[in-house]
Structures are given as C-alpha cells and as structure tokens.
Amino acid sequence: MPSVLENYVILEVGVPRRLHFTDHGFLRKMITDPVTGEGASRNTLVFMVDRLDAHEVKAQYSIIAEKHALQFEPYLTDKSYRDYDFIITKIGEGFRTSWSLQVIPR
Numbered sequence: 001m002p003s004v005l006e007n008y009v010i011l012e013v014g015v016p017r018r019l020h021f022t023d024h025g026f027l028r029k030m031i032t033d034p035v036t037g038e039g040a041s042r043n044t045l046v047f048m049v050d051r052l053d054a055h056e057v058k059a060q061y062s063i064i065a066e067k068h069a070l071q072f073e074p075y076l077t078d079k080s081y082r083d084y085d086f087i088i089t090k091i092g093e094g095f096r097t098s099w100s101l102q103v104i105p106r
Helices: 067-071
Strands: 016-032 040-050 055-063 082-089 098-105
Touching: 016 055, 067 098
Parallel strands: none
Antiparallel strands: 016 040, 016 082, 040 055, 082 098
C-alpha cells in the first residue's frame, strides 16, 4: 500500500513498482539497526523519483543495501538512468532480501 504522503517509495515484498529517476545523490543517514535497536550511521544511495507506476510524484527512493545499489552502478556516472524506467520487485526479507530489476527504455 502506498504511503499517505508518498514522499518515499517503500517496496512491499513481491509487489513490482515502476520508477523513473531524475537525479541521485549519496547521503549519510542515521538509522535504527533492526537487530540491536541502536542508532547507526550508514551511507545511502538516494534517487529522486518523478514517476511511480503511472503517477507523477515528487518522492525519494533510498537504498542502503550494497547489493541493490550495485544494480544501478552502470547508470550513475552519466545519469543514464534518466533514459529508463526501472521495475523493481523486492524479494524476501531481512538478510535474505534481494531485488529483481527490469530496465525499460523510455
């Protein structure tokens, strides 16, 4: 279910979402470690999203998992992700989470 404000894209397990990105950045964020409950500082890859499924939005898609961030590495240097839509499906949870990525030319 989409969030009320839709400021952030949050994936649900098994539900494909189609996203288009306009820009990206690397940010250091404080998170709560789900195992220890303690605060921790982590690097994140953050995309600005202007399309989510068939809707115009102004949202962010934040990635903390190295494995998922590496899926976008070929598109980052020249920002060629702007030329594509990405259908992303979250698979599994916790330490077993992976992401299916389908790249669709615009």
